[in-house]
Structure formats: C-alpha cells, structure tokens
Amino acid sequence: MPYTAPIYESGNTIYMKESAALGFLEPHTISGVYRGQGGWVYTITVRPNMPVNSPHFGERRSMVNGATLHFQECEFVGLCEALSLAESYHVRQLDLIRARLNTYCTEVSTVSTSG
Numbered sequence: 001m002p003y004t005a006p007i008y009e010s011g012n013t014i015y016m017k018e019s020a021a022l023g024f025l026e027p028h029t030i031s032g033v034y035r036g037q038g039g040w041v042y043t044i045t046v047r048p049n050m051p052v053n054s055p056h057f058g059e060r061r062s063m064v065n066g067a068t069l070h071f072q073e074c075e076f077v078g079l080c081e082a083l084s085l086a087e088s089y090h091v092r093q094l095d096l097i098r099a100r101l102n103t104y105c106t107e108v109s110t111v112s113t114s115g
Helices: 017-021 079-104
Strands: 013-016 032-036 039-046 067-072
Touching: 013 017, 013 079, 017 079
Parallel strands: none
Antiparallel strands: 032 039, 039 067
8 A cells, every 4th residue: 555645634623524414513623643554543632521510610620631532534524525514414404394394384385595
C-alpha cells in the first residue's frame, strides 16, 4: 500500500459524517494523527460536561480530565460536505412533514414556506 498523506491535520476542524447525515453539525478539532494498520487514525479529545446540579456551581473543576476518541478518515467530512448532508436530511424531513400535513390536516390549505 503506497504512502499517502493524511487528509486532515492536527488542529483542523472536522464534522462527523454520520452526525451530519442526521442533521447535526457539531465541529470537532483534531488533536492528533497517527498511522494505523489500516490507514490514518485521527484523535479527538473531548471534555465531559460538568454535572448540572453540582454543589459548587460555577467552580472550574472537573471530575474527569476528558476522553480521547480515535476515528478513521472515512468518518469525517469538511464543512461544505457536512452542510450538504444536513441540508439533504432536513429537506427529507420537511417533505415528510408536508406529506403528513396534506394527509392529516386537510383544513390547512397552504403551508407558508417563506421565513
């Protein structure tokens, strides 16, 4: 297998392909890149959320330092592809809503599409 450079580098902002396909656009920053057995592996470090009902509300402490997650290159997309995937998902959802409106809400004659 010939050596190829990684698509993304440490510090790049990426989006999860599966999440974008479901309409979620949450940016992540790559914290590391290394060559794995099957290709490039990317790491993302995530910090856990503080407990909502913490007795020390406002205090800057964390019970856990965070977690490092490992992903393959095929699991990421850039901003433009993520936006396109999310748009496709929401168009399908809007079509489903309109179909249900036409089926179940016959008294609603028109649906406004302007913002």
